[in-house]
Amino acid sequence: MPPTPGAAEPEQAVAVALDAAAPEEVNTPARDVAVGLFILAWAVVGWISVAGNSRLFGDFGRDPGPALMPVVVLAILSAGGLAILATAIVRLVRGAGPQPAERTTFGARLRPHLVPATLLVTLAVYPTVMHAIGYAAATAVFVLGWILALSGWRYLPHGRARLLAAVAAVGATAAVVAILYTSFVVVIRAPLP
Amino acid sequence: MLDPFFSALAAILTDPYLLALSVGGVVVGTVLGALPGISSTMALAILLPVSFAMSPEAAMVFLLAVFSSSVFGGSISAILLNIPGTPGAIVTQFDGYPMARSGRAGHAVSIALLASTLGGLFGLAVLVVVAPVIAGAAMSFRSPEFAMATVLGLTMLAYSSPGSTFRGVLMGAIGLLCGMVGFDALTDVSRFDFGSATLQAGIDMVPLTVGLFGLAEVMRNLGLRREDVPEVPKMGSIMPPWRTLWPLWKPMSRGSLVGTFVGAIPAAGSAIAVVVSYAQEMRLSRTPERFGKGAPEGIAAPEAANNACVGGALVPMMTLGVPGDTMTAVLMGALLLHGLRPGPMLFADNPDFVGMIYSGLFFAVAATLVCNLALIRVIVLVMRTPRHMLMIGIAALCVVGSFAIRNSMSDVYVMLAFAVVGYVMGLLRLPVAPLAFGLILGPILEENVRRSLIVSGGEWSVFVERPIALAMLLLSLVALLYPVAAAGIRGLRGRKAAAPAPAAGGQDPR
Numbered sequence: 082m083p084p085t086p087g088a089a090e091p092e093q094a095v096a097v098a099l100d101a102a103a104p105e106e107v108n109t110p111a112r113d114v115a116v117g118l119f120i121l122a123w124a125v126v127g128w129i130s131v132a133g134n135s136r137l138f139g140d141f142g143r144d145p146g147p148a149l150m151p152v153v154v155l156a157i158l159s160a161g162g163l164a165i166l167a168t169a170i171v172r173l174v175r176g177a178g179p180q181p182a183e184r185t186t187f188g189a190r191l192r193p194h195l196v197p198a199t200l201l202v203t204l205a206v207y208p209t210v211m212h213a214i215g216y217a218a219a220t221a222v223f224v225l226g227w228i229l230a231l232s233g234w235r236y237l238p239h240g241r242a243r244l245l246a247a248v249a250a251v252g253a254t255a256a257v258v259a260i261l262y263t264s265f266v267v268v269i270r271a272p273l274p
Numbered sequence: 275m276l277d278p279f280f281s282a283l284a285a286i287l288t289d290p291y292l293l294a295l296s297v298g299g300v301v302v303g304t305v306l307g308a309l310p311g312i313s314s315t316m317a318l319a320i321l322l323p324v325s326f327a328m329s330p331e332a333a334m335v336f337l338l339a340v341f342s343s344s345v346f347g348g349s350i351s352a353i354l355l356n357i358p359g360t361p362g363a364i365v366t367q368f369d370g371y372p373m374a375r376s377g378r379a380g381h382a383v384s385i386a387l388l389a390s391t392l393g394g395l396f397g398l399a400v401l402v403v404v405a406p407v408i409a410g411a412a413m414s415f416r417s418p419e420f421a422m423a424t425v426l427g428l429t430m431l432a433y434s435s436p437g438s439t440f441r442g443v444l445m446g447a448i449g450l451l452c453g454m455v456g457f458d459a460l461t462d463v464s465r466f467d468f469g470s471a472t473l474q475a476g477i478d479m480v481p482l483t484v485g486l487f488g489l490a491e492v493m494r495n496l497g498l499r500r501e502d503v504p505e506v507p508k509m510g511s512i513m514p515p516w517r518t519l520w521p522l523w524k525p526m527s528r529g530s531l532v533g534t535f536v537g538a539i540p541a542a543g544s545a546i547a548v549v550v551s552y553a554q555e556m557r558l559s560r561t562p563e564r565f566g567k568g569a570p571e572g573i574a575a576p577e578a579a580n581n582a583c584v585g586g587a588l589v590p591m592m593t594l595g596v597p598g599d600t601m602t603a604v605l606m607g608a609l610l611l612h613g614l615r616p617g618p619m620l621f622a623d624n625p626d627f628v629g630m631i632y633s634g635l636f637f638a639v640a641a642t643l644v645c646n647l648a649l650i651r652v653i654v655l656v657m658r659t660p661r662h663m664l665m666i667g668i669a670a671l672c673v674v675g676s677f678a679i680r681n682s683m684s685d686v687y688v689m690l691a692f693a694v695v696g697y698v699m700g701l702l703r704l705p706v707a708p709l710a711f712g713l714i715l716g717p718i719l720e721e722n723v724r725r726s727l728i729v730s731g732g733e734w735s736v737f738v739e740r741p742i743a744l745a746m747l748l749l750s751l752v753a754l755l756y757p758v759a760a761a762g763i764r765g766l767r768g769r770k771a772a773a774p775a776p777a778a779g780g781q782d783p784r
Binding site: 108112115116119120123127130131134136137139141143144145146147149150151154155157158161162165193194196197200201204205207208209211216220223224227228231232249250253256257260261264265268269270271272273 | 451465686703720
């Protein structure tokens, strides 16, 4: 339940509402290690590209050249990433920071990301399918399949409940196909396969 | 000053296409804003591809309608479901939800609607009056000032994003890096292309924004497995009696005032404006104990404030090219996409276009009022759509939209890649807004830094010798260092307080 300020002092209400607006995240050392590595990964990829591009360092007269900004930004990223990583490792070694309440298995931690990852894979295939069988059919298959999967259709008892869920899914699919078609093909005249 | 405004307004009113776009934008924006899980930023991002093929004027009219109405839409779900649809609606639920529970949902929504209209018009009026003055003052801006304004904008957005400013700046740096991919505008040297023709063309802003703010958000929502939308209470009668409405003009005016000025401060944003105006109403009220139990003032003031913020936030964006929040950053991206660079020159070179922005916003505010008075019961019906159907529909929109920009598969893959980046950043609690903004502003920053250095003969002191550039640089440093300094001071105080009584709390205050 969100906090209700009730008869609290205005200052308190402000504090409560601000907390609700921006909940204070506690950065665990383990997550900070990941943050540091995430930032450093961008920096490393960037440095590799800069190092392999000799044209960047040519003579451009008074212009400081195309290498200036990449080098400055990559330096900032590298320093920042290293700083976050180093502090996180120090905290990890010292054992500071809140510890996770219970150890969870790798599989359990991966499970929440299963649906998003599957969605991503189907989305990557979707445009190719669209090219093959056309916009309307591909979109209908994609949307209907996902809606049925997410509504737990498989687990519904046979008969009325399943029928209702199927009708709702088909209706929603038709709506999505129609809305997208109207917005792109009719309104802005973007050609869809 | 008002001539371009009136001629643009006449253009909207006489052009059925613009009229339909604005009204359509208002309906879509209200519905998206009202749906929990879709913020104003996400609404703007997923509709960006739709606006891509339009003329700059039509695109702005459409996006402003979506922006302005989604801010009001956010309060519908705050009132009916106790879930703020947008950050600007966080306090509306304090009094809106109790009102809805007591059978006055329609009244609460109408109060929010009227307050939003008043606030929106007030914010717009201030924008119309103040923006040309600031733009005039900024006419002396040269490359060093523009470069520092960009740095300031990036730091302010990092400051206003959740999490630490430092991390926000680093995300902005990643965005800058993405903005450098492809051919350098000044020398035609290709950078960060890894031999790929797709990367040589650069990373386009639209698929990146759609991926970061649209699809990543859909993935996060589907991963949450939250239960479906709770029961929507009955609306009851829509229009509250006159004796309830009339005394609200004062809270609405105060809210509008607070909203406009807080909104105009980059980095402050609507969430702060609504909290300030709510607290102010409580302080001024003779019966503060009614707040939190369904006081109409508790809806009127913050709702006026969050819509007034729209006009306020457009002031720094249009005049200096410094967006105050994520929504205005996306709008600014849309402007740049159409080859229009916000800043003082926009006012000098394109007064008609500026007039179009004013009148587009004006019409959007008016259309929000009319459409919602007429359609609110239908919009509430749409809110009963199960969340997963909605999310899958948006996922399809993200793909079809990215594809439709240039009929190219590579835009879809760029979108998907940044959806993954956005999803991972969400897991790591990193703000995504600065990344998008870094990409949008990167080319402007680089161009102006290099031009300044060309003119100064390589002297970096050019950025500190000019007072306005120096002031903006210092402001950026303050925004960057303030959280560090504040944390340091808090830590020192905490240590002092803990020192005399170590037994009281052995644990680290963090």
